[in-house]
Amino acid sequence: MRLSHYFLPILRDDPKEAEIVSHRLMLRAGMIRQSAAGIYSWLPLGLRVLRKIEQIIREEQDRAGAIELLMPTLQSAELWRQSGRYDAYGPEMLRLKDRHDRDLLYGPTNEELITQIFRDATSSYRDLPRILYHIQWKFRDEIRPRFGVMRGREFLMKDAYSFDLTPEAARHSYNKMFVAYLRTFHRMGLKSIPMAAETGPIGGEMSHEFIILAKTGESRVFCHKALLELTPPDENIDYDSDLGPVIAPWTSQYAATEEIHNAAEFAKQVPEEQQIEARGIEVGHIFNFGTKYTKAMNCAIQGPDGSLITPQGGSYGIGVSRLVGAIIEASHDDNGIIWPKAVAPFDIGMINLKSGDAQTDSACEQLYSQLRSAGFEVLYDDTRERAGAKFKTMDLIGLPWQIVIGPRGLKDGAVELRERATGKAEMIPLEGVIARLREPEPGLGKL
RNA sequence: CGGGGCAUGGCGCAGUCUGGUAGCGCACCUGGUUUGGGACCAGGGGGUCGCAAGUUCGAAUCUUGCUGCCCCGACCA
Numbered sequence: 001m002r003l004s005h006y007f008l009p010i011l012r013d014d015p016k017e018a019e020i021v022s023h024r025l026m027l028r029a030g031m032i033r034q035s036a037a038g039i040y041s042w043l044p045l046g047l048r049v050l051r052k053i054e055q056i057i058r059e060e061q062d063r064a065g066a067i068e069l070l071m072p073t074l075q076s077a078e079l080w081r082q083s084g085r086y087d088a089y090g091p092e093m094l095r096l097k098d099r100h101d102r103d104l105l106y107g108p109t110n111e112e113l114i115t116q117i118f119r120d121a122t123s124s125y126r127d128l129p130r131i132l133y134h135i136q137w138k139f140r141d142e143i144r145p146r147f148g149v150m151r152g153r154e155f156l157m158k159d160a161y162s163f164d165l166t167p168e169a170a171r172h173s174y175n176k177m178f179v180a181y182l183r184t185f186h187r188m189g190l191k192s193i194p195m196a197a198e199t200g201p202i203g204g205e206m207s208h209e210f211i212i213l214a215k216t217g218e219s220r221v222f223c224h225k226a227l228l229e230l231t232p233p234d235e236n237i238d239y240d241s242d243l244g245p246v247i248a249p250w251t252s253q254y255a256a257t258e259e260i261h262n263a264a265e266f267a268k269q270v271p272e273e274q275q276i277e278a279r280g281i282e283v284g285h286i287f288n289f290g291t292k293y294t295k296a297m298n299c300a301i302q303g304p305d306g307s308l309i310t311p312q313g314g315s316y317g318i319g320v321s322r323l324v325g326a327i328i329e330a331s332h333d334d335n336g337i338i339w340p341k342a343v344a345p346f347d348i349g350m351i352n353l354k355s356g357d358a359q360t361d362s363a364c365e366q367l368y369s370q371l372r373s374a375g376f377e378v379l380y381d382d383t384r385e386r387a388g389a390k391f392k393t394m395d396l397i398g399l400p401w402q403i404v405i406g407p408r409g410l411k412d413g414a415v416e417l418r419e420r421a422t423g424k425a426e427m428i429p430l431e432g433v434i435a436r437l438r439e440p441e442p443g444l445g446k447l
Numbered sequence: 448c449g450g451g452g453c454a455u456g457g458c459g460c461a462g463u464c465u466g467g468u469a470g471c472g473c474a475c476c477u478g479g480u481u482u483g484g485g486a487c488c489a490g491g492g493g494g495u496c497g498c499a500a501g502u503u504c505g506a507a508u509c510u511u512g513c514u515g516c517c518c519c520g521a522c523c524a
Binding site: 009010011012013014015016017018019027028034036037090092108109138140142143144146151155157159209218282283284285317318319320321322351353354385386387388389390391392393395404406407408409416 | 448453457458459460472473474481482483484485486515516517518519520521522523524
């Protein structure tokens with residue numbers, strides 16, 4: 001993409017409404033614009049990140065055997081009356097009426113709807129287990145939206161729902177999602193820590209929040225240091241095998257959010273030098289809630305012996321739009337965002353230091369086209385800005401690699417390759433750029 | 448919802464106390480000089496001063512009502 005043809009409204013100054021760093025940087029980097037309190041438009045750069053995150057989530061859900069569908073944003077109140085949540089949910093739920101004066105709501109979650117869909121389409125035990133998911137916009141009318149996309153009212157969420165015949169089978173579905181979440185967040189360059197959690201209004205007995213540590217996190221969390229060193233299973237993990245032992249390293253160590261933290265237990269279970277007390281951002285939440293919704297929604301399945309079985313349910317959320325902010329909270333410096341490679345809006349930012357100079361232009365054009373043919377996503381700054389301004393912009397938007405091309409280096413046929421995360425720069429021959437970019441990252445195993 | 452604050456061009460702000468018809472920096476446009484970490488000079492364009500009613504010869508400025516947004520708290524993916 002040529003910057004001269006792109007839509008990237010950079011702000012040089014901090015907008016005063018943005019308090020925390022991710023919100024500030026997203027506004028300044030031209031990723032989002034606010035439309036109303038807690039409601040945002042996603043500009044091209046932000047959208048690209050959102051899509052990358054979505055895609056990683058999708059791949060890992062699919063790998064774990066979940067099946068994608070898409071439910072609407074608007075739901076009928078009638079459905080929610082069946083589960084009893086229409087009245088229980090409170091003012092957080094946005095309620096509206098259509099022209100026939102029928103009650104509708106903008107979905108804050110989808111347990112009722114998915115249960116209805118599943119119920120109406122399934123009658124045999126042979127059709128279980130299933131995990132269905134979708135990635136859709138939700139609305140919760142928060143009392144006080146804040147922190148940009150981290151706590152918006154409208155937000156993009158992946159939510160999955162499992163249906164199983166027995167509690168044991170439901171436990172297995174839960175474990176599948178547990179593993180999928182470990183892998184998902186790891187692929188995004190995040191260290192996520194599953195923590196025992198309260199179940200809240202969704203209900204149920206078993207629940208984990210997936211927390212990433214960040215100074216600006218909204219809640220205090222406590223855990224064993226060893227949890228930070230664990231690596232998730234690789235892509236060859238067999239999701240049909242017993243996953244209990246696989247997740248044991250995570251579930252056997254103390255890890256709790258503030259709400260259920262028990263200081264005495266913490267002290268007893270974790271040696272002082274291994275204790276971590278930090279702030280965290282919740283990016284995922286998994287629940288197992290038994291028959292809460294299937295029962296309320298009259299969902300029954302015929303078993304092998306002809307008897308009716310009420311399926312066991314679970315739901316599994318990931319805050320997709322929140323993750324964009326969370327990743328920035330976890331990965332930035334004074335100059336701007338530092339995108340993990342897997343979610344960066346572009347792989348490479350190419351800076352033409354002397355647009356209009358025939359030699360520099362042609363070297364840039366040549367490399368730009370080669371990089372794209374090689375499969376890289378490149379944002380090419382071909383504008384007439386001065387060098388300094390271009391550097392500042394590139395640092396702000398945080399693309400993993402910067403390629404700096406100017407007459408000085410071209411004299412020797414070289415360009416500068418700079419890694420945003422480390423600031424390390426090296427001069428390499430024009431022809432060597434692609435080979436250099438393809439070198440495997442040290443320490444990054446195959447996931 | 449309780450407490451605090453803000454609303455003036457795309458962004459950041461001054462002007463409001465003491466009414467006289469809107470200004471600064473950045474950004475933008477034109478020309479010139481510049482050009483490896485947010486250049487300089489000159490000339491320009493752009494604002495129903497959040498909305499409504501009122502006071503007044505005259506309102507960004509005073510009065511009343513409303514709306515939007517931000518921060519702290521309780522609540523939450």
